[in-house]
Amino acid sequence: MPIYEYRCKQCEQEFEKYVPGASTVVACPGCASEQVMRKLSVFGLKTAGAFQPSAMSGGGCCGGGCSCH
Numbered sequence: 653m654p655i656y657e658y659r660c661k662q663c664e665q666e667f668e669k670y671v672p673g674a675s676t677v678v679a680c681p682g683c684a685s686e687q688v689m690r691k692l693s694v695f696g697l698k699t700a701g702a703f704q705p706s707a708m709s710g711g712g713c714c715g716g717g718c719s720c721h
């Protein structure tokens with residue numbers, strides 16, 4: 653279910669909207685402006701949060717950046 657977070661460029665209000673298709677027009681609920689920026693989706697943030705710990709734990713002593721392995 654594609655729910656995205658947006659921020660209005662006109663009144664700087666932040667809101668979430670369900671966007672079933674890429675062609676969906678998103679307008680600000682406060683001022684009805686279509687000048688909005690899409691932020692990272694909730695699902696994207698969860699995926700990134702689950703990915704980072706495993707990436708950080710790899711490599712042991714130096715993270716794999718040196719030639720000691």
Ligand SMILES: [Zn+2]
Nearest residue numbers: 660663680683
């Ligand atoms: Zn607005």
